[in-house]
Amino acid sequence: MGAIQAALDAQELTDHHCHGVVTADLPREDFEALLTEGGVWPGISPFDSPVGVSVRRHCAPLLDLPRHAPIDDYLARRAELGWREVNRRFLAAGSTDVFCVDTGYTPDRLTTPAELADTVGGSAYEVVRLESVAEAVAAKGVEPAEYAAVFRAAAREAVGRPGVVAVKSVAAYRTGFDLDPARPSADEVTEAARRWLAAGGRLADPVLVRHLLWTAVDLGLPLQLHVGFGDNDIRLHRCDPAHLTDWLHLTAGTIPVLLLHCWPYQRQAAYLAAVFEQVYLDVGLTLHHVGPARAGAVLAEAMEITPYRKLLYSSDAYGLAEFYCLGALAFRRGLTGLLQDRVDADELSLPDALRIARWAGADNARRVYRLPGPS
Structure with a gap:
């Protein structure tokens, strides 16, 4: 380094x-709505975008998942941990004070x-x-x-x-x-x-x-x-x-x-x-x-x-x-x-x-x- x-x-x-x-556990539709500055359109998931791919690549390991974890696995693990622990992990990873x-x-x-x-x-x-x-x-x-x-x-x-x-x-x-x-x-x-x-x-x-x-x-x-x-x-x-x-x-x-x-x-x-x-x-x-x-x-x-x-x-x-x-x-x-x-x-x-x-x-x-x- x-x-x-x-x-x-x-x-x-x-x-x-x-x-x-957000101070709540998010179903997929609500998570996807927050993932994009645009809308959520039929047949087009915000996960299939640069930011969506980055979430699966860089955020999944912080939820104890492999890099590029499938979307359903990512959201299931997020729900399992609960919003408080999810927020704590990601905010801590940002090292912002x-x-x-x-x-x-x-x-x-x-x-x-x-x-x-x-x-x-x-x-x-x-x-x-x-x-x-x-x-x-x-x-x-x-x-x-x-x-x-x-x-x-x-x-x-x-x-x-x-x-x-x-x-x-x-x-x-x-x-x-x-x-x-x-x-x-x-x-x-x-x-x-x-x-x-x-x-x-x-x-x-x-x-x-x-x-x-x-x-x-x-x-x-x-x-x-x-x-x-x-x-x-x-x-x-x-x-x-x-x-x-x-x-x-x-x-x-x-x-x-x-x-x-x-x-x-x-x-x-x-x-x-x-x-x-x-x-x-x-x-x-x-x-x-x-x-x-x-x-x-x-x-x-x-x-x-x-x-x-x-x-x-x-x-x-x-x-x-x-x-x-x-x-x-x-x-x-x-x-x-x-x-x-x-x-x-x-x-x-x-x-x-x-x-x-x-x-x-x-x-x-x-x-x-x-x-x-x-x-």
Whole structure:
């Protein structure tokens, strides 16, 4: 084992964007629904995909099964062990000790941040999803002219909770990023609120999404933005992060902006991280979906021009504890191979490679979110 692999294998990761895991035993149909960002279609199992194959290859041994165990054997053994033991094994295998948990999407019964961290004796922090705050304000009832002030107050209350370290927006799902970058006027916000509150539904008005992003700036915490790959609510061509360029110019010198996931726009995200002081990125979610075999290729594109202090680790694990294991494995393997190749080619010294691995795995996130420990 080389020094880089040994260092990354030994390092506890800081997962700067993740979710809870399910607290129930899952029948096959529910497991398959969580295995994919798409649907479960007749005759096509999500197990027959790169992520499904990776689960059977890399997760089966943690359930005391052979590599590539048949699907039925895998699910039977999972049920035999029970969800508590399954979650413990996979979270422990990820060797992650700090979790920044997005609590804004919980259609299933998921672990709380504290429950997630307690599974492995780690630490948990919360990421507040601002669309959820806005939709809660609307659900309680608010006059259009009062919406901006009430939303701002609710957002400030939410980020004032103990353990909150960041906010998040899913504007990529609701409108995309090809928005007017300017802060909307009070009259524009009131009129947009009037339309939205009358129509109901999710927050998807472009003016109110702009207002939400600017409210995030005012809150002063790091802002996480979903970019690229996700479920079919996204219009992929509209969530290219390059659309954020003018907004990033306007918000220079304010808050860190964390671009999450990014595939297939990891190169555009890398460009933004290279030219804007406040921009950082990860390729979480992507890594467990492409699997350990292709993780290095995605990381290589993300790191072509990204300053090494700008790359963070995340799993974006949701629902299935397997994703914590796979995300960490793919990150470690991909980054190890990439750094080792550069050391072998004499493009990096070994001390530099070890420093970059330490930064990406934990220290960069600790610095951006002002978490305890080395940064």
